[in-house]
Amino acid sequence: xxxxxxxxxxxxxxxxxxxxxxxxxxxxxxxxxxxxxxxxxxxxxxxxxxxxxxxxxxxxxxxxxxxxxxxxxxxxxxxxxxxxxxxxxxxxxxxxxxxxxxxxxxxxxxxxxxxxxxxxxxxxxxxxxxxxxxxxxxxxxxxxxxxxxxxxxxxxxxxxxxxxxxxxxxxxxxxxxxxxxxxxxxxxxxxxxxxxxxxxxxxxxxxxxxxxxxxxxxxxxxxxxxxxxxxxxxxxxxxxxxxxxxxxxxxxxxxxxxxxxxxxxxxxxxxxxxxxxxxxxxxxxxxxxxxx
Numbered sequence: 001x002x003x004x005x006x007x008x009x010x011x012x013x014x015x016x017x018x019x020x021x022x023x024x025x026x027x028x029x030x031x032x033x034x035x036x037x038x039x040x041x042x043x044x045x046x047x048x049x050x051x052x053x054x055x056x057x058x059x060x061x062x063x064x065x066x067x068x069x070x071x072x073x074x075x076x077x078x079x080x081x082x083x084x085x086x087x088x089x090x091x092x093x094x095x096x097x098x099x100x101x102x103x104x105x106x107x108x109x110x111x112x113x114x115x116x117x118x119x120x121x122x123x124x125x126x127x128x129x130x131x132x133x134x135x136x137x138x139x140x141x142x143x144x145x146x147x148x149x150x151x152x153x154x155x156x157x158x159x160x161x162x163x164x165x166x167x168x169x170x171x172x173x174x175x176x177x178x179x180x181x182x183x184x185x186x187x188x189x190x191x192x193x194x195x196x197x198x199x200x201x202x203x204x205x206x207x208x209x210x211x212x213x214x215x216x217x218x219x220x221x222x223x224x225x226x227x228x229x230x231x232x233x234x235x236x237x238x239x240x241x242x243x244x245x246x247x248x249x250x251x252x253x254x255x256x257x258x259x260x261x262x263x264x265x266x267x268x269x270x271x272x273x274x275x276x277x278x279x280x281x282x283x284x285x286x287x288x289x290x291x292x
Contacts, residue, residue: 129159
C-alpha cells in the first residue's frame, strides 16, 4: 500500500507545472520549519556547526530556507523522474562551466563527475547522462517495489547504473580506461572501514576514500557539478566546478580533505539548497560525543 501511494504521488506531481510544484514544496517546507521534527533539528544542528560565523537570525533564516528547498526536492522528484527526458532537460535554462568537463573528456583520460547533495541533483544526473553517457554506482533501494521505476528514471536519457559491488567498481575503472565518464556522490558517509576523517567546514567528518582511490589509479580529472534551483519555478542552472588540487593527492587524508573542501565551496555558492538535514557528522572520532 505504501509503494502504491508513493507511485500515485510521484505521477501526480509529474503532471503539475514546475511553479506549482515548487509552491507546494515551499508550503511543505514551512510546515517542517514550524512544527518540531527530526529534519528541522538536524538541519539546525548542522548549520550551527558549519556556519558559526552566521548570526542566530541568519541561521534561523537558513534553516527555514533549506527546509523549503527540501520540500521542493520532494515535490519535484516525480517530474524529474517521470516526465520525458527532453521535457526535463528543457527546464535547465543555463549551463555554467561545461567547458571543464568537455576539456576533461577531450583529454582522453576519462572524467569523474562528483555531484553533491546540493540543489536538484536528479536534474544534474539526467543532464550528464544525456550529454556524457555517465556510468554510476547505485545502492539497491530499501523499498524494492520502487527499484524498477527509479532505475528506469535515472537511465532513460542514456546513463548506465551499475550496482555498488566489486563488479560495479570494475565497470567504473573500465569506463575510465576507455575514456568514458563516471559519476558519484562525494558527500555521503561511507560504510565503516571505508573512509577517513577529514575536515568539512572545519569539523572532522567521516569521508569516503573511493573517489580518491579511483582518481589516483585512473589519473582521470575530477569535475564537481551541481544544479541550482531557480526561484519561482523558472527552472534550473547547472554549474560545473574544478576542485582544489589536493583532490589528486596520493595521501588519502589529503585527498579527502580536498574533496570536502570542493563540496564546501559548492555549498557556499548556494547554502540554502544543500541537504542540511543529512546526518553528515553521524560517525565521530573515537572519544567524541555524538552530535545527533
